[in-house]
Amino acid sequence: MTMLRITTALALLVSAIFMAADAQAQEIDFDQINKFESVGKGTLSVGEPPKTIVDDNERHVVILTIWDADAETKVYWKTPDADAPRTTVIPGRGIQTFQTAGLFKLEAVGEPNHEVKYGYVLLGLRK
Numbered sequence: 001m002t003m004l005r006i007t008t009a010l011a012l013l014v015s016a017i018f019m020a021a022d023a024q025a026q027e028i029d030f031d032q033i034n035k036f037e038s039v040g041k042g043t044l045s046v047g048e049p050p051k052t053i054v055d056d057n058e059r060h061v062v063i064l065t066i067w068d069a070d071a072e073t074k075v076y077w078k079t080p081d082a083d084a085p086r087t088t089v090i091p092g093r094g095i096q097t098f099q100t101a102g103l104f105k106l107e108a109v110g111e112p113n114h115e116v117k118y119g120y121v122l123l124g125l126r127k
Contacts (some may be wrong), residue, residue: 034063037063041119044108046071057102059125064106065095070118071110079105080125099125 014058044051054060059080066073073090079117082103089109098104108116 002088032125035124037122037124039119039121041117044071044073044106044116044118046106046108046110046112046114048108050074050076050107052105052107053120054100054102054104055124060100060102060104061125062098062099062100062104062124063095063120063121063123066090066093066116067119068117069093069108071108071114071116073116073118074107074109076103076105076107078107 012119040053042051051064062077064075069090069092072092074096075088075090075096076085077088077098077100078085080099088096088098106116106118108114
């Protein structure tokens with residue numbers, strides 16, 4: 001089962017790199033990663049409530065891939081070094097890495113009947 005998760009995560013990352021129109025990332029100290037937590041994918045439709053990926057007050061790295069979008073993706077998250085939540089808007093396809101302190105939600109924003117298809121890898125960070 002672990003090998004399947006690793007293979008799925010790598011397939012998501014590699015395919016996203018070739019499909020990404022724009023890639024941005026926070027600086028991440030990979031020595032601080034202590035565990036693989038999950039990999040997932042989904043579709044966000046404009047007008048639906050935000051999709052919660054993380055809500056546990058723990059530290060995480062989230063590698064987010066938007067591989068198809070005819071809407072913007074609004075990301076709600078909290079940095080480990082600040083108490084105030086942040087919002088980032090991803091205008092189309094791309095890859096972005098977030099270091100979060102237990103809050104990470106996604107929402108599609110735009111015209112009705114539009115959607116965003118995404119995938120993510122969730123990694124745990126040491127305290």
